[in-house]
Amino acid sequence: MAFIPRGKIAVAVVNAEGKGVFEEDRVAEVHDLPGNATLRRVFKVDQVPVPGIAYESSHAMDGIANKSGLEWVECEMPVGAKSPMHATPSIDFGTIITGEVTLILDSGEEKTLKAGDLYILKAAAHAWENRTSQPVRFTTVLAASRP
DSSP: OOOSSOOOOEEEEEOSOOOEOOOOOOOOOOEEETTTEEOOOOOOOSSBBSOOOOOOGGGGGSSSSSSSSEHHHHHHOTOOOOOOOOOEEEEEEEEEESSEEEEETSSEEEEEETTEEEEESSOOOEEEEEEEESSSEEEEEEEEEEO
């Protein structure tokens, strides 16, 4: 049972040419829990740093992800804001809380994410842009990774 609509799950990875590309949107199975609640297992890692994640450092941005653990951050972007293209040696798990934002990959691919959508960035170089008339807020957990 869904109490509010569930958003898409967008996943970006680094391809063989070192560029960020989107995989097919994921669907996570919904499990009923006691007490009339539900749970979706969106993505799982068995260790941190997460091994086997390709990373192209030409867009490296220091100071966001840590080298061996987890970091949980929240970002707010006003109307018209755009981040620089950047990459971190991490898998980033996030959700759009309010508003809408365009996720831009260094390959030129783009995907618009709205409140309730989830995203997984596997060290892919990316930028965020708020092309709407409202601010956007999203939160991300960055898990350290290595090739």
